[in-house]
Amino acid sequence: MMELVVISGKGGTGKTSMVGSLASLSRDKVLVDCDVDAADLHLILQNNVQKTTEFIGGKQANIDEDKCTNCGICQDYCRFDAIKNESQIDNEDGERYWIDKHACDGCGVCVRHCPEDAIDFKEVVSGEWYISDTPYGSLVHARLGIAQANSGKLVSELRQQAKQLADQRGLDLILIDGPPGIGCPVIASITGVGYVLIVTEPSMSALHDMERLLKLTVHFRIPTGICINKYDINLDLTARIEDFAQKQKVKILGRIPFDPTVTKAQMAGTSIIEHNTNGASKSIKSLWSNLNEEFKEKG
Template identity: 45%
Template structure:
């Protein structure tokens, strides 16, 4: 089985529009949206829920006002500033609470309870391009990394059950917790960048993250015609790091047009991007299979 994740470092470079187009081109794939914080792939793929489950992860502290003696031990020990003191009243700010349990353990009056936290919902759905695994973290919640790991496991199980040999994932922006969770053990990271100072800076950092986790990198330069000098610098960076550029895509309003029509670009009539996307996808699939084969070979040694 091969896993491909589309990431970018910088947000808004076109990850989801491209993943949607690749979903239409992939044969035999399970689709997965790992941007659990602000997922958008469902907007293009119109999934119909087959199964829905609560994502319960970690704990949240509550102070029982009847039992609290106002000793302030919790407020002194909390490293996250989550204990709010107003006069003699102590409460926990759920947005700051990390769920570590220090206040629960050290409260002399045992006035702090600890309840499991309902952080979001996860789904298995059917779409016109195949089964999709996705989720929505509730606003302000944490544990996105754990949710990403759960979705990837679910996607692998679903792929096995349906006899699919490819998992295509839309990733999150940044280089933090959810991105790290989406990289471990994946075969290929497709980094979508754009020829701007931010695009190049963020490609550099997310590329180093991939190298840190020994994940092979392929690059798509989106809107390459925005700035020739910056594109040159991106090409130089890719040469130096050994990242293959699998596509250079021009800025084209058809991408927004497709989004408004709730379609993927390859479903739009007669547009020059589609042909480029077909080529890019064939190269991406080839690279992912090659990595899978070489890992399989080294495993069997």
């Protein structure tokens, strides 16, 4: 089974649109949107949710005021400054302790050291993950709650669910729309995959992010290729990207021209492949052909 992850570093390079186009070209696959903080692949795939499951991202502490004796031991041990105390006129000790839910990291040290057993430690629903039907196959995606952490854990859950679906249905490809950046969600998205495609564009910010992503994929020893989207908007920077890729011995698998019909396809709720046969569509088909050659070469 091949897991292909499409990432970009910089947001707005056309990564998700590229995944949507590759989805229309590929067969026998499961789609995954690992950008759990701002998932949007489902918006261009006309999805129909078939299954919804709560995501338990961790635990959170809560002080039971009836049991609390205001000793302050929990606050002394907390390293996240999540336990607050404030004056309270009707309290004999003049204080009330409470936990800032946005600062609490769920480590549980306060629960362990509370002498009165006055701190509850309950699981927290941090979001939801879904399995949807689309015209191009099943899509596994999620919605992480506002200010919720553990996006890397949710990404790992999505990948696991996608593998189970692929195994059950005998599918040989998992196509993953990765998150932007190089942080925890990205690492969770690329760890152990078969191939990474970096979608970049001829801008300085995209170039620098591509360089950082390559360091990441080299560290994890993951085969990597590059696609330059909108390559013709700045040919000088495109040449710099190509020169850098050559020095790093990374293949340029595709050069996609700027094409206004891509936006029209998005507005119509279809992929560029179905919307038009020339321009960007033709170049993306060539990219997909090159990717398949890479898959065969990497085994």
